[in-house]
Amino acid sequence: MRPLKRRRGWARGNRLVYALERLWLRRPVRLLMRVVLPAVVAFLVAHSWLTRPGVLEGFHERYLATIDWIESRPEFRVRQMRITGASAELQDDIREILGLDFPASVLTLDLEALKARVAALDAVASARLSVQEGVLEIAVRERVPAVVWQRRDGFELLEAEGHRVGPLARRMLRADLPLLVGDGADRAVPEALGLIEAAGRLAPRLRALIRIGERRWDMLLESGVRIALPEEAPRAALARLLVLDRIHDLLARRISRVDLRVAERPVVRVAPAALPVVFLGMAPEPAVMAGLPTPAEDMAVLAAPAGAGAPGSTGSGDNGDRK
Amino acid sequence: MTVSMFQAQRAMRQKYRQALKHGLFAVLDIGAWKTACFVLRHEEDMRADPLAWQGNLRLEATAVSASEGVSRGEILDMRRAEKVIRTVIRRAQKEVGECIDHVFVTFGGGNPVSAITSGTTELGGERTRESDIADALAACPLPDFGAGRQLLHAQPLHFWIDNRTGLGDPLGQTGQELGVEMHLLAVDLPVFDGVLGCVRNCDLELCGLTAAGQAAGLGVLTEEERRLGAAVVDIGAGTADIALFFRQHMIHAASIPLGGALVTSDIAYAFGIPFAEAERLKTRFGGCIATSRDDLDEIPLEVEGEWEGERRTTTRTELIGVIVPRMEEILEAVRERLEAIEFYAMPSQRIVLTGGASQLPGLDRMAARILGDQVRLGVPIRIARLPENARGPEFAALVGLVHHVMRPSDEWWDFEGFERRSKGPVGRIIHWLASNW
Numbered sequence: 001m002r003p004l005k006r007r008r009g010w011a012r013g014n015r016l017v018y019a020l021e022r023l024w025l026r027r028p029v030r031l032l033m034r035v036v037l038p039a040v041v042a043f044l045v046a047h048s049w050l051t052r053p054g055v056l057e058g059f060h061e062r063y064l065a066t067i068d069w070i071e072s073r074p075e076f077r078v079r080q081m082r083i084t085g086a087s088a089e090l091q092d093d094i095r096e097i098l099g100l101d102f103p104a105s106v107l108t109l110d111l112e113a114l115k116a117r118v119a120a121l122d123a124v125a126s127a128r129l130s131v132q133e134g135v136l137e138i139a140v141r142e143r144v145p146a147v148v149w150q151r152r153d154g155f156e157l158l159e160a161e162g163h164r165v166g167p168l169a170r171r172m173l174r175a176d177l178p179l180l181v182g183d184g185a186d187r188a189v190p191e192a193l194g195l196i197e198a199a200g201r202l203a204p205r206l207r208a209l210i211r212i213g214e215r216r217w218d219m220l221l222e223s224g225v226r227i228a229l230p231e232e233a234p235r236a237a238l239a240r241l242l243v244l245d246r247i248h249d250l251l252a253r254r255i256s257r258v259d260l261r262v263a264e265r266p267v268v269r270v271a272p273a274a275l276p277v278v279f280l281g282m283a284p285e286p287a288v289m290a291g292l293p294t295p296a297e298d299m300a301v302l303a304a305p306a307g308a309g310a311p312g313s314t315g316s317g318d319n320g321d322r323k
Numbered sequence: 324m325t326v327s328m329f330q331a332q333r334a335m336r337q338k339y340r341q342a343l344k345h346g347l348f349a350v351l352d353i354g355a356w357k358t359a360c361f362v363l364r365h366e367e368d369m370r371a372d373p374l375a376w377q378g379n380l381r382l383e384a385t386a387v388s389a390s391e392g393v394s395r396g397e398i399l400d401m402r403r404a405e406k407v408i409r410t411v412i413r414r415a416q417k418e419v420g421e422c423i424d425h426v427f428v429t430f431g432g433g434n435p436v437s438a439i440t441s442g443t444t445e446l447g448g449e450r451t452r453e454s455d456i457a458d459a460l461a462a463c464p465l466p467d468f469g470a471g472r473q474l475l476h477a478q479p480l481h482f483w484i485d486n487r488t489g490l491g492d493p494l495g496q497t498g499q500e501l502g503v504e505m506h507l508l509a510v511d512l513p514v515f516d517g518v519l520g521c522v523r524n525c526d527l528e529l530c531g532l533t534a535a536g537q538a539a540g541l542g543v544l545t546e547e548e549r550r551l552g553a554a555v556v557d558i559g560a561g562t563a564d565i566a567l568f569f570r571q572h573m574i575h576a577a578s579i580p581l582g583g584a585l586v587t588s589d590i591a592y593a594f595g596i597p598f599a600e601a602e603r604l605k606t607r608f609g610g611c612i613a614t615s616r617d618d619l620d621e622i623p624l625e626v627e628g629e630w631e632g633e634r635r636t637t638t639r640t641e642l643i644g645v646i647v648p649r650m651e652e653i654l655e656a657v658r659e660r661l662e663a664i665e666f667y668a669m670p671s672q673r674i675v676l677t678g679g680a681s682q683l684p685g686l687d688r689m690a691a692r693i694l695g696d697q698v699r700l701g702v703p704i705r706i707a708r709l710p711e712n713a714r715g716p717e718f719a720a721l722v723g724l725v726h727h728v729m730r731p732s733d734e735w736w737d738f739e740g741f742e743r744r745s746k747g748p749v750g751r752i753i754h755w756l757a758s759n760w
Binding site: 015018019021022025026 | 405416
């Protein structure tokens with residue numbers, strides 16, 4: 001007969017407890033209970049709370065306020081900007097291009113980007129930016145204009161390496177700098193400067209260096225004489241011209257053009273007597289005009305050192321160069 | 324004996340493979356006094372520390388609990404027996420931290436009946452194939468074990484081809500006729516079903532059942548003893564299991580429903596004390612041979628319901644006087660059984676006593692008097708990581724079961740063939756479908 005009160009042995013083997021214990025020992029079950037379930041519950045709670053109106057916006061506002069508070073700390077504040085090594089014009093340019101409002105915070109200033117913007121200015125060779133005790137220091141090395149470049153639409157100042165420094169309204173504002181003309185002249189500025197240096201006593205009489213076909217130079221003198229230099233070794237050709245000039249006083253004669261492109265055969269075009277230098281857009285100087293030799297004399301002079309120099313050969317070489 | 328029985332054994336083999344694949348399983352000894360469990364881990368490649376491994380097995384945990392509802396190898400109260408199994412499994416699980424799904428079980432008793440049978444098949448000069456072995460096994464006539472019996476073991480002992488005998492593995496040998504001798508062991512079906520039901524009710528998969536005698540033999544006997552021939556007697560609380568080994572195989576098994584629990588109840592009756600107290604006296608003061616000194620040892624008896632101040636005492640001589648007749652009875656029964664199977668005609672008459680009751684002091688001398696000269700007490704062969712408290716003879720069967728799991732014996736059902744004989748081609752297709760889906 002079944003006893004009314006179940007006799008309990010000491011063995012504790014409740015089937016439900018046993019089954020639950022075994023279930024708990026299964027790895028997927030444990031993973032489910034320990035990781036998946038808490039994650040789901042946490043997600044649901046967070047989701048239901050965050051989707052209530054105003055909660056996320058509140059977070060955002062508080063975040064912005066905190067950021068603002070940190071940035072406006074005096075330790076991080078930049079009160080002013082100091083620019084060194086730049087002309088007044090350039091300083092204005094830099095201030096304009098940076099467009100900073102002071103006081104600003106160090107944390108919001110992107111020095112690298114600012115530096116890039118300053119360095120992007122043509123007149124700036126290099127810039128160093130730093131913030132020291134609330135002052136934004138901008139140390140600028142300015143580009144020094146070396147030549148004036150005449151383009152179709154105006155004048156520009158170029159550095160010795162050919163880099164653009166800035167526009168120039170009128171030539172006479174920088175009369176001290178030599179003038180370069182022609183497309184591609186900016187890419188050959190060092191060569192041009194070299195030529196000017198090599199021109200020696202011609203240099204003060206130099207009106208302009210004209211880049212022809214983006215490959216060689218023509219040298220235009222105040223007197224209206226145009227000296228066509230070869231593409232290769234123009235300095236040597238110029239030196240030769242200087243020797244010619246010293247021996248024969250060539251440039252003082254009434255010529256319009258000296259063609260040095262073929263080294264062994266320099267060619268001189270004699271200025272037509274009926275058409276004085278006015279043709280080249282230059283005020284005729286009576287003193288020079290008076291002493292000019294006749295074209296026939298010129299030809300005789302030049303024929304001797306160049307060997308078999310023929311007067312007819314001058315025209316053929318000129319046509320291609322003149323633009 | 325039916326096809327369904329074969330399928331049950333095959334299913335157990337399948338689960339055995341599953342258990343090894345799963346990697347963690349338990350071996351369980353359901354005894355009358357204690358239920359013990361070892362948790363083993365199986366890995367194909369032993370890592371790091373080979374000393375911690377026994378073969379490919381590693382002992383992970385042990386758990387022991389007193390048994391309830393089991394008596395003389397029979398499960399009397401399934402619910403309580405299940406509770407005990409659950410308790411043990413829970414303890415083991417707690418120690419390992421993983422869920423145990425597969426168990427191997429050994430149990431004593433069940434009234435085992437052992438028989439040897441043989442069968443032959445024609446080879447016709449061909450090489451022996453596995454199917455020939457299966458045919459030979461299938462040709463073995465089944466002795467009549469009677470109704471309500473379940474075959475527990477059916478192990479091929481040795482093969483012969485024509486006049487060459489004693490072949491362990493005849494595969495590839497040529498000859499005219501292949502013969503096999505097989506040892507069959509059957510137990511009572513209710514006992515078998517009881518164990519099966521208990522394990523199933525604990526949500527465990529039964530991967531193998533081993534008779535306690537076989538397990539104890541593997542746990543206690545040395546390899547030499549098993550080869551030369553020896554009998555192991557595992558005297559537990561409820562049963563004394565005998566297994567006879569010869570040439571590495573168990574050739575006979577028997578069980579006597581007498582054990583240490585009877586000694587305890589004798590003491591309880593003799594002195595009118597509770598069972599637990601009697602057990603304490605037996606283990607603390609018990610023995611098999613009295614000496615003159617024992618008269619002087621006064622043993623206080625704790626009696627339930629007795630008044631304070633009124634204490635009874637007894638002497639050790641009296642205690643031994645109660646124990647000796649019962650132990651003699653058990654050993655006499657063992658001797659009777661051994662004589663019945665003509666053990667004493669065997670070349671080696673080595674007897675190894677093990678099991679919890681073999682710990683009684685002086686039992687070896689008493690056994691030598693009754694069973695013969697070559698008696699020794701056996702403790703289980705050590706396996707790696709076996710804790711100190713599980714090294715006693717009461718764990719012989721469990722340790723042996725570990726060995727048996729590690730190197731399972733060939734059984735009849737490991738060879739295809741039985742169904743092949745009993746069914747036509749259509750039946751075989753159906754069988755294949757049924758066993759694979």
